Amino acid sequence: MIRSLRFLPNPLSDPLLSSALLHTRSLSPHRERPSNWNTTHSLVRTNPLLSLLEQCKSLSQLKQIQAQMVLTGLFSDGFALSRLIAFCAISERRNLDYCIRILYNAHDPNVFSWNTAIRGYSESESPEKSVVLYKEMLRNGGSRPDNYTYPLLLKVCASLSSKLIGNEILGHVLKLGFDSDMYVHNAVIHMLVSRGELEVACKVFDEGCVRDLVSWNSLINGYVRSGLASEALRLYREMEVERVKPDEITMIGVISSCAQLENLNLGREFHRYIVENGVNLTVPLSNALMDMYMKCGNLEEAQTMFDSMAKRTIVSWTTMIVGYAKLGFLDIARELFYQMPEKDVFPWNAIIGGYVQAKRSKEALSLFHEMQASNTNPNEVTMVNCLSACSQLGALDVGIWIHHYIEKHNLFLNVSLGTALVDMYNKCGNITKALQVFREMPQRNSLTWTAVICGLALHGNAHDAVSYFLEMIDIGLVPDEITFLGVLSACCHGGLVEDGRKYFAQMSSKFNLFPKLKHYSCMVDLLGRAGLLEEAEELIKSMPMEPDAVVWGAFFFACRTHGNVMMGERAASKLLELDPNDSGIYVLLANIYGEANMWEEARNVRKIMIERGVEKTPGCSSIEVNGIVNEFIVRDNSHPQRKQIYECLVQLTRQSELVVCIYDIPPTGNKVLHSAENLMSISA
Numbered sequence: 001m002i003r004s005l006r007f008l009p010n011p012l013s014d015p016l017l018s019s020a021l022l023h024t025r026s027l028s029p030h031r032e033r034p035s036n037w038n039t040t041h042s043l044v045r046t047n048p049l050l051s052l053l054e055q056c057k058s059l060s061q062l063k064q065i066q067a068q069m070v071l072t073g074l075f076s077d078g079f080a081l082s083r084l085i086a087f088c089a090i091s092e093r094r095n096l097d098y099c100i101r102i103l104y105n106a107h108d109p110n111v112f113s114w115n116t117a118i119r120g121y122s123e124s125e126s127p128e129k130s131v132v133l134y135k136e137m138l139r140n141g142g143s144r145p146d147n148y149t150y151p152l153l154l155k156v157c158a159s160l161s162s163k164l165i166g167n168e169i170l171g172h173v174l175k176l177g178f179d180s181d182m183y184v185h186n187a188v189i190h191m192l193v194s195r196g197e198l199e200v201a202c203k204v205f206d207e208g209c210v211r212d213l214v215s216w217n218s219l220i221n222g223y224v225r226s227g228l229a230s231e232a233l234r235l236y237r238e239m240e241v242e243r244v245k246p247d248e249i250t251m252i253g254v255i256s257s258c259a260q261l262e263n264l265n266l267g268r269e270f271h272r273y274i275v276e277n278g279v280n281l282t283v284p285l286s287n288a289l290m291d292m293y294m295k296c297g298n299l300e301e302a303q304t305m306f307d308s309m310a311k312r313t314i315v316s317w318t319t320m321i322v323g324y325a326k327l328g329f330l331d332i333a334r335e336l337f338y339q340m341p342e343k344d345v346f347p348w349n350a351i352i353g354g355y356v357q358a359k360r361s362k363e364a365l366s367l368f369h370e371m372q373a374s375n376t377n378p379n380e381v382t383m384v385n386c387l388s389a390c391s392q393l394g395a396l397d398v399g400i401w402i403h404h405y406i407e408k409h410n411l412f413l414n415v416s417l418g419t420a421l422v423d424m425y426n427k428c429g430n431i432t433k434a435l436q437v438f439r440e441m442p443q444r445n446s447l448t449w450t451a452v453i454c455g456l457a458l459h460g461n462a463h464d465a466v467s468y469f470l471e472m473i474d475i476g477l478v479p480d481e482i483t484f485l486g487v488l489s490a491c492c493h494g495g496l497v498e499d500g501r502k503y504f505a506q507m508s509s510k511f512n513l514f515p516k517l518k519h520y521s522c523m524v525d526l527l528g529r530a531g532l533l534e535e536a537e538e539l540i541k542s543m544p545m546e547p548d549a550v551v552w553g554a555f556f557f558a559c560r561t562h563g564n565v566m567m568g569e570r571a572a573s574k575l576l577e578l579d580p581n582d583s584g585i586y587v588l589l590a591n592i593y594g595e596a597n598m599w600e601e602a603r604n605v606r607k608i609m610i611e612r613g614v615e616k617t618p619g620c621s622s623i624e625v626n627g628i629v630n631e632f633i634v635r636d637n638s639h640p641q642r643k644q645i646y647e648c649l650v651q652l653t654r655q656s657e658l659v660v661c662i663y664d665i666p667p668t669g670n671k672v673l674h675s676a677e678n679l680m681s682i683s684a
Contacts, residue, residue: 352367462490485518
């Protein structure tokens with residue numbers, strides 16, 4: 001029963017509403033009707049003025065009809081008044097301001113009129129005004145709210161996520177005795193589910209004396225929206241036991257659960273049920289099926305669903321684009337995107353986000369420029385994607401431009417967008433600006449703190465990173481695995497061995513987080529840099545999982561730094577087992593031997609490298625000029641300005657030779673000069 005909700009706080013905290021409710025409770029729900037009531041209302045319904053009202057096309061015509069109704073006395077009739085209010089509140093030509101004027105100036109409007117006006121506001125851009133209207137209804141005292149009033153109000157509370165007002169409305173429901181009404185009961189469950197109060201919603205559902213398919217659907221889809229797919233499926237099985245037949249809304253919930261769990265077999269089972277039992281295959285249900293197949297990696301069945309749809313919405317197209325992009329088929333995703341008959345911001349976000357996820361950030365930013373050219377207004381998600389692209393490229397100028405764009409167009413700096421800005425400034429080298437954005441953010445979560453901690457670690461500000469970490473914990477936020485990665489990285493860069501040991505231990509002992517490979521590699525790097533090679537090797541041996549190339553690589557570099565040939569050989573052996581074609585391992589091992597004057601061993605390493613056909617990976621660098629990121633690879637002839645670049649390189653080399661002659665520095669530039677001149681002749 002809904003009466004179990006009496007523990008909710010302040011159900012009647014509004015004194016005005018409390019007194020008004022006491023007054024309305026004393027009213028009889030059905031007033032005595034005059035003996036000629038049926039005859040009178042039949043005449044009212046056939047009145048030509050009401051026929052004119054049905055054909056009314058503007059507010060000026062409505063006012064003329066209203067004037068005639070006042071003159072003839074028809075305005076005082078409850079049914080006639082309700083028709084006027086319905087025109088102003090819920091017709092295509094509605095005018096809610098005028099609706100309120102009529103309602104407030106009417107003598108004793110009936111509950112239907114109040115409900116119609118409340119409904120009008122609940123469907124408007126200002127749904128919160130429906131609650132204000134409800135309060136006025138209680139103040140008026142003439143009409144008592146009924147079982148049609150509260151579902152409207154509870155729906156508004158669900159959309160506004162207003163806990164205080166929702167609890168007050170629940171109190172009124174209990175006080176006026178509507179807790180056993182099916183419509184109100186379902187509206188209560190829907191509101192609680194929308195607020196994320198699934199335990200309370202489940203309690204209302206379990207203890208309710210009435211529940212129907214709508215009740216089941218509200219709860220099942222509520223669990224799905226909260227990411228509790230297994231619970232949603234459990235409820236569905238209970239629903240089957242009670243022999244409640246599912247509809248398309250139910251199936252959207254269970255299919256979405258299969259998508260979350262990536263359970264293709266169960267998804268196919270539900271798809272068969274839909275076909276065999278004639279469940280209405282609506283567009284939203286088709287979209288849910290496509291999304292399930294995509295998330296389960298079955299492109300063929302998703303494409304078949306898409307091709308068979310007689311009507312496709314923007315959601316249908318976007319579902320396919322997101323699916324192909326996430327699975328790495330960006331060319332197909334882009335082709336579908338360009339085939340769309342109409343586009344809003346969501347498919348643009350899908351395709352841009354797909355390119356960012358695939359680390360093809362230059363193309364992502366190019367798509368953003370196309371989006372602007374198409375006059376589609378970006379939203380916060382678009383900006384997050386573009387900032388992520390800038391972070392990947394190190395494109396600070398573009399990132400600054402996007403920041404100015406956000407400010408100029410008054411986009412809301414929510415947690416996601418603010419965190420993306422902090423991350424962009426971190427990775428593009430401007431830690432000062434990152435900290436400024438962090439301080440100016442209206443709200444921060446653990447991801448925001450993590451971003452700033454990792455940024456400080458990246459820039460070598462080890463003590464500041466640790467300080468922010470401690471402050472984060474002090475204010476009650478819980479660090480995650482990435483947060484600890486940032487802290488351990490900071491300890492590594494700052495040589496804070498004791499702090500690193502402490503926080504590594506706290507991961508499992510205090511925060512119930514079990515270190516992953518990256519955390520172990522940070523600790524191995526920290527210990528290795530400090531020269532504690534034996535402790536680092538013991539840590540590797542104690543790992544609960546097999547160490548990867550990153551862990552052994554950190555140890556290998558530490559061995560080279562501290563000149564420990566024996567340990568370096570062991571690390572190199574492990575690395576070559578993992579990747580025998582990594583040229584860097586051979587080169588570094590040869591360098592270790594060379595620095596130890598073990599020239600024969602160094603030559604053997606280079607000989608093995610040649611025999612195995614391993615070539616050194618060419619170096620690659622990038623630079624941002626006027627917002628454009630230019631990439632360069634050794635002996636690359638693809639750049640459109642290569643001739644000018646090599647000419648500049650020749651001039652710089654000759655100037656350096658002049659400095660060599662003047663200051664008698666040993667010459668090192670001839671090879672560079674010859675290489676540049678050779679490349680110039682090739683490119684010519």
